[in-house]
Amino acid sequence: MSAETDSPETEAQKPEKSLFQAPPLAEQERMIEALLFASAEPVSIREMEARLPHGCDPAEALQLLRRRYEGRGVNVVKVGDAWAMRTSADLGFLMSRETVETRKLSRAAIETLAIVAYHQPVTRTEIEEIRGVSVNRGTIDQLIEMEWIKFGRRKMTPGRPVTFVVTPAFLDHFGLESARDLPGVKELREAGLLDNRPRGLNLSEEGAETPEEEEGGLPFDVDDQDDAELFEDDAP
């Protein structure tokens, strides 16, 4: 991604024009327009900074550009920490030729994906607890392969289980700026439905997080020890 400075004597040199003065904002906007336009992948602010002449302020130029493309056939959208240009959703009907057939996802995969998105970072055990069934290894694999979920940080609970989080590609695919923009996430949180247990109810000790620790546990705990093992080595 950024392979500029790999050795101490190495110094990356920006185009000379810009050594002393950043180009005017309108020009920066043009440059970002070209950058975003040319790339199929979202471009991070950081990468823009690396590619734009020294002294540019991508954030400001981006706001201009975004406004310029409001209501156009192509829009400037934010995807996580990055930006991209995407055709306007209402024009999708024109693009029958460009339509990509996504693999039909199983119901289990769709639910698992939603759980990861709404509950992230979430362990496999937690996914199983929510769905009430064990999660097929293939389901997780499929979602990882589609680059919609990935491994997150390990949970600081016994066994240090790996967690899953959604990826920028997921956000891009579903047109989300961030996981906070998931439909209904706020309502769910307010209703306590993103918690591990009902509000005001203390089934076991305070702060217990994983179902393994749940003493009065319900009988959905699919054997988890194995999972921890299974995934242990798969973490990146």
Next chain:
Amino acid sequence: MSAETDSPETEAQKPEKSLFQAPPLAEQERMIEALLFASAEPVSIREMEARLPHGCDPAEALQLLRRRYEGRGVNVVKVGDAWAMRTSADLGFLMSRETVETRKLSRAAIETLAIVAYHQPVTRTEIEEIRGVSVNRGTIDQLIEMEWIKFGRRKMTPGRPVTFVVTPAFLDHFGLESARDLPGVKELREAGLLDNRPRGLNLSEEGAETPEEEEGGLPFDVDDQDDAELFEDDAP
């Protein structure tokens, strides 16, 4: 710059609505914008007609679009008899990320260069005799590519070997009026510039020369008489 009267009615025009009536021109422009953006190939007017709702006039909408993108970071261009959007030519530098690394010249190259500078015009064989090791072809090539040395006149000796001389770029880089300005060995010594350590101790320093080269080298007894003889008539 941003005060354009761009956004037409942003309301989405579904194809059904337009069965009997073509969408407004501004909407057609949006459609073409999206088409050109998303299409993997340039799109002909004919194809636009086929893909846009019935009754559209792509040619006219295209002209609007083309004008809209004039001077932007992206332009609408004609490719054969089809149309495409391309990043503006003057922003091409954004599409190639060039990093310049500055590296110290290898010891072999510095020594070869020094020999050329002090003994020019000098043949490769002579360089090897003076250095006491064979000279890598790459070293000479590198110096030529850097435009610090170039081919001089052929020597009037058997085989008429080519010679090397330093270039004006060399003199420029090292701030010399002419190669004759280079200090002699005696002056170097007086200036304390001589490295008095035995050569053997220096070998590992910069990884300059591969050991094979050193071993396969020539005997070290080239002395200055030979040089004098060799160089006598060829002084620049």
Next chain:
Amino acid sequence: MSDMPELPQGAANDNLLADPGEWDSVAERRAAEALIVDVDGFEGPLDLLLTLSRTQKVDLRKISVLRLAEQYLAFVEEARKLRIELAADYLVMAAWLAYLKSRLLLPPDPEEEGPSGEELAAHLAFQLERLSAMRECAAKLMARDRLGRDRFVRGIPEAVTHARKVKYTATLLDLMQGYARIRTRDDFRPFVMDRDSVFTMEQALERMRGLIGYAGEWTDILSYLPEGWEMDPKKRRSATAATFAASLELVKAGKLVIRQSETFAPIEVKRRDDER
């Protein structure tokens, strides 16, 4: 939306199982069996419970867990009658619900620790509500304007070419030092080479001390030269000198006697025997 599969079968059974006692009509009965036969279509006991809970036609928050437990147990009972094998987790759930039911019906035992029947029931209701919410979310998610279906990426992306240019540099100092290094190399090289071909007196002494014990006869000192040093003139010179000097040292120490018959004749040494 289209990606969200419908709930398996069960939809037709909404009213059924509501009260097992009322399974009179053949149609209802058949529908109930259909639910059971299609048990494979359920994603586990919780999913089945969620489907059953819909028959209560109330907000999940107001659901009667006791009644739900009864519905589930009736379902399992029915499955057993029909000799349908239920997966173990369905049976585990049945056992747990039977326990929950008893907890809910019996007055709480003050001695017993852990959550009360009401708390367990509330947790189950919460789980059902949460699962249901996640299903709705999944459906909403799938119904969004999706990339490659509703929104599209750049069709002709322009790859960023990454050119790496290496610029080599050197200073005049590098150049001069490099040259000086070459031109003065000869000044130092003999010294370096001498080190290689020098046989020191210490080395010679060491060598002779080990050998003189055998020198009962007059022997040319050249025979004491170390192996491999006779051939190279420089080495032989150094070794000869060192051996000669070492011999004199040993004579001085009274260990050897030395003689030379005439100028340039071989120099011979012999062990000094005191009893001579």
